[in-house]
Amino acid sequence: MAATKRPTIETVAERAGVSKSLVSLVMRNAPNVSDTRRQKVLDAAAELGYRPNLVARSLVERRTRTVGVLVNDLHNPFHAEVIDGLYESTHERGLRMLLGTGRRDPAQETEVVESFLAEDVDGLILLSPAFDQRALAGAAKQVPTVVVGRDDLRAPRCDTVVNDDEAGGALPVDHLVALGHRRIAHIAAAGAGGPRRREGYEAAMARHALDSIVLEGDFTDEGGYEGARALLSGSRRPSAIFACNDLAAIGALTAIEEAGLSVPADISLVGYDNSYLARVRHISLTSVDQPRAEIGRLAVEAVTERRERPDTPARLRTVAPHLVERASTAPPG
Amino acid sequence: MAATKRPTIETVAERAGVSKSLVSLVMRNAPNVSDTRRQKVLDAAAELGYRPNLVARSLVERRTRTVGVLVNDLHNPFHAEVIDGLYESTHERGLRMLLGTGRRDPAQETEVVESFLAEDVDGLILLSPAFDQRALAGAAKQVPTVVVGRDDLRAPRCDTVVNDDEAGGALPVDHLVALGHRRIAHIAAAGAGGPRRREGYEAAMARHALDSIVLEGDFTDEGGYEGARALLSGSRRPSAIFACNDLAAIGALTAIEEAGLSVPADISLVGYDNSYLARVRHISLTSVDQPRAEIGRLAVEAVTERRERPDTPARLRTVAPHLVERASTAPPG
DNA sequence: GTGAAAGCGCTAACAC
């Protein structure tokens, strides 16, 4: 602050009695420096509390070692965990992380991306953006860009990292069938991985020669609640419900209990995301887990690889989901 | 990327046939520019897709318009929401947000703060840091620093923003007493606001001439579960339980149901944080809300104010919690 | 191995 001025490379050079370039080399652990002088510089730097100014370094290197992460919804616990994974891998590679959110509004998201670009970020990571194709293509032209969580949004030189939602949609079916269930319903959702999960569910049901029972819902508590109510009021009640995500599953749980039924005695329930919610003992929801840390790792890898080879074709990276069994599923009563 | 080089202020100046400084003024909406030339510059910039290089600007202005936010645990839904509030207010003031996490390890946190300082951030916002006094004082000496969520960590020129946990601890008691409860237990926790909440609880109980019943737990599901089990197995069962946070309340809920009792018929239950969990209909937990958006707003305000007047004494900003009533509390059966 | 000099893209004085 006002009090003490931040020391510069020049101050250190004078103090150590060497040139600025030598200090620069030492601060970056360059190999070709004699041990005596290196130590001299290090001592001087330590005494002065010198820290290289990253802004100046970024300017001259024309790279900031920063990635811009755009998240459409920070409240979503799933995203929070992906961010955590992202942070881990950026940190490992010595990258910093700039965070922005567009609140699901394409105009705001564009604005955030613009500011990332102005900042000269090394890469852009977009978590389930609400973005349109054009905006994405524009960004991808300027900087390594990767979309996470949507595989319907493509652009040249823009990489994608997704969980294999189709495989994920099949897992609950296989699990429930193995337990003995035959009437397995799905509460579906549009957007993000919803349709893919549904496709996976339907394919798996067909594979087991069972009839699909699909109800349109959404990714919310409310959507799951309404969906389950509709299912329970129908003529032939399902013995198991697979909801599009954990939150919808909890909504379904509420409806099931309100109907005087219990989980898993009367109805088995499966969610998706293996979020915080699913892990709470009181809920203990069987759920499909997306490996978040790996998603983060792959996204950062995509950015760094594209920096090195900007013109390789856009690549889709997929991670495999797996089922985590908990107390909400059991053989049919 | 490699393909198109990013245009600079010079390119725009040539294209528009004016000087660099004029372009600079226009890009920052300076008032004293004639409309004709302003438009000329704007057109040239648009044609070239020019965007001022923020890194260069930061270097010369000696400020980055960036705040570094250190969060000890991104998984914690409470923090995620504070970050959201923080983002809102930084965004409003044209600040960008750099995010880092130290995973509750003081050494890692220090490292993150070091990198923020090297980056020349305008301010530091630390969410419940695991930091020690010394490290904090060091940071606060260099840049406006504010600690959020801990009031036991002070340093000169370092501001603090906390929820008034003591007041928050009293709210559930008043609410429960109003409903007719007299045997109200508290599951306490050490760390963060735990002790203050407990003090608030104890003071309120005393005020109502009731005996405190406190059980040491922690901020986890498990802690709440064990705490509630102990309370339920005691000779005189409480008619209401106030847990140190929502997660512990959910743990207590599990224990209560396992004991064959129900909420709120047999036991009323109150949590703290009014998190995502409390709002899920299936849980519908009465809980003490900390105004997260306001916390974020105050933290950013603290940073900007201290930038202007670095030497004002450290200031503690407090926000008032309030109780959100839901289905988990009712008059004693 | 080490130092001198140039310049990254921008803003801020200062002239006109």
Place this chain on the structure above:
DNA sequence: GTGTTAGCGCTTTCAC
């Protein structure tokens, strides 16, 4: 109102 000049603090040729 507008243009010119001098840096911001660093890395990077390029000599030595």
